Amino acid sequence: SQELEQSPQSLIVQEGKNLTINCTSSKTLYGLYWYKQKYGEGLIFLMMLQKGGEEKSHEKITAKLDEKKQQSSLHITASQPSHAGIYLCGADDPSNTGKLIFGQGTTLQVKP
């Protein structure tokens, strides 16, 4: 079965610093989603990537899917306290329509 591994598991950065979170899959990714979750709350959809080499940006957050479609990165530029939360990557399970599998999440703290 497909598994997603995120790194790092947690991250503490100073406000204004850049950071990158990685999501690595054990198999080819056919749809990769990035979500943000505030502690104890639901997930907020950030971006979806499908094509190898694809890159999308929203405000100060950029997500990329590598050419081989087995790794994605989420990059935050000039981090702010509002960026704090848990970032999860999710992927379509090709053997199971409609099923998303998730990484374990990366907890981000931004120190003012």
Place this chain on the structure above:
Amino acid sequence: ETGVTQTPRHLVMGMTNKKSLKCEQHLGHNAMYWYKQSAKKPLELMFVYSLEERVENNSVPSRFSPECPNSSHLFLHLHTLQPEDSALYLCASSPRLVTYEQYFGPGTRLTVT
């Protein structure tokens, strides 16, 4: 209201109680999902409904019983739960049961005592 809503937001129940979680989506989506999120574990898919029919049951114990009376509402009926069932239960919906982003509700924090 817009988006996906869940009630209650917090629930404490004893192991012999029966309770239900409710999810409602106002997005006109045709697929709905129940997820369980436990501490330090990836999100686990529990149930998937497409056009009110269950299409996925991810080896979930029978003490969890889903119900989808229409495409806008999803319930999770709980009975004789165990303390290890304490978790955040998240509901999500998507336009169809294919490759689309899923929209999540705020979750119900369940504590089983």
